[in-house]
Every structure is written in structure tokens, then in C-alpha cells.
Amino acid sequence: MKRIFIISLLALSITFNSCVQKNYLFSYFNNNGQDGLHLAYSNDGFKWTALKNDKSFLTPTVSKDKLMRDPCIIKGRDGLFHMVWTVSWKDKGIGYASSKDLITWSEQQFIPVMAKEEGARNTWAPEITYDNKTKTYLIYWATTIIGRFPETASKADDGYNHRIYYVTTKDFKTFSETKLLYNPGFNIIDATIVKDKNRFIMFLKDETREPDQKNLKIAYSDNLIGPYSKASEKITGNYWAEGPTVLKIKKDWLVYFDKYREHKYGAIQSSDLVNWTDVSAQISVPKGIRHGTILPIKKRELKKLLKVN
Secondary structure: HHHHHHHHHHHHHHHHHHHHEEEEEEEEOOOOOOOOOEEEEHHHHHHHOHHHHHOOOOOOOOOOOOOEEEEEEEEEOOEEEEEEOOOOOOOEEEEEEEEEEOOEOOOEEEEOOOOOOOOOOEEEEEEEEEEEOOOOOEEEEOEOOOOHHHOOOOHHHHHHOOEEEEEEEEOOOOOOOOOEEEOOOEEEEEEEEEEEEOOEEEEEEEOOOOOOOOOEEEEOOOOOOOOOOOOOOOOOOOOOEEEEEEEEEEEEEEEEEOOOOOOEEEEEEOOOOOEEEEHHHHHOOOOEEEEEEEEEEEEEEHHOOOOOE
């Protein structure tokens, strides 16, 4: 009887673990983003396999450059997947599309979020974070506005001097006025915000060129639209890093990023957001993967994606 009981417990444990096993989706781009959206999946957050033989799921159609760089996808409270992306190196807006299954997408739209700023040079790496308290989506990105923030102006990196701006929306049809989200006192790009209990955590890139930073840092806020704290000390090593995307697996934070000068991906891990361990040697990603975002998906959603050729 005792042996039967142990076997039954083991079977129950296996069944339970199978039910709670997470599936993750990595949205990313290759090359300059000209062929569109690429997707990969993982069951553990470390080993990633490209879907559709690493062919594009969606070809970009908006803006004169028709690029799809830095794709960010989230699952909305309406059950749809909402995606934003960088459409051009020098345009004043971002791309947007939605999908029920990540396979068939709505008509692509251009959202002119910086159109009212005559001196806006670009609109890079947009992301979306949902605020359950206000039932509102925050869309945010990096822009350089000519003449703004002269205290950190530099001729390096073609004179770009970014800050993070945002709009809010409840339906992706109407949007608030564009406002400044975060000015940390330095050139900043590639912000991504995740909720942790009652606070929001912003992972960001310090884009300062003189003297070199080009690393990832963290800021915190009690509210999604801020104000955010002073940025932390760098959490990445002695290499240039950008495009952070974040997973929390049990108690551990896992931050993926593009080691773009070395043409490879890196990852760091922490249980307290202070002490970080480089786990780059433990990850496996599709060849040529560039800046993107990770989101959890359901098993049935992944099954449909696995059938796409």
C-alpha cells in the first residue's frame, strides 16, 4: 500500500508540473528589420527555438522605410496580442498591429506619437506595459528632440540625446498627448517596464558615449507613469549592451540583452535585483537574433504556432 501511495504521489507531481510548465515567446528581428517579425519559443526561459524555420510572421508595410525593428508584444485584457515596433531610423511615429493568434494580424497602422515635435529626430524601441489599476496601456519609447536637454548634449553618436516619452491608451484607437516619462540625467534608450508586486521596475540602457556607459541600469516607481527613481549602478559587465527584456522565473530575474558589438546575445540573473550573475553561457537563441521582447503564452497558443510552416 505504501509503495502504491508513493507512486501515486509521483504521478500527481508529474501531472502538476506538466500543468504549470511555462511556455515563453520571444519576438525579435533579424538584420535591419526589413523582413519583419520573427518568433522563437522556450519551455524553460533559457533554450530558445525559432518558429517557422526562422521565417517572418509579418512583413512590415508602414512608413517610408518599412522596417519592423524592436517588436514588443503583450497579451491585452481584451484577449488580443498587441504589438508595437520601430518603423524607421528617422520617423516620428511607431508601428502597431494586433492579432488573436500571433499568426493572422490586423492591418498595420502608423501612430504619429512625435508628430507635434518639430525637432524630433526619431522614435525608437517602443514598448507596452499594462496598468491593471487604471485599465490603461502605456506605450513608451526613446526620442531625441533637437535642442532639448543641452546639459547632456554630445557630438558623439551623431548627436543623439534621448529621453523616454509616452502616450496612454485604453483601446489602441485613441491616445493621450505625448509626455516625458523619464529623464534620468543622461542619454537613455531601450526602456522596458515590468510590475513586481506593488511597484514598477524600469530596465534601461544608459546610452552615454563620453565617457562610455552603454550598459543596463534599473529604476523604480510606485506608479507606472512615474516618477521613477534615480537609475542604479550598471548591472551588466564590461561590454556594450542594449535591448533588455525580462523574465521572472520563480524567484529569479532573468534579463536578456543584445551584446551588439559582439554580435551575440547575453543574459544575467538575480534573486534580489542587486547582485547579478552572468548566465550568457547557459542560454541558446536563434542565430542572428536582435532586440525583442519575451512574453508568456499558453500551451494551446504555442501549439498553433508550431504548426505554421
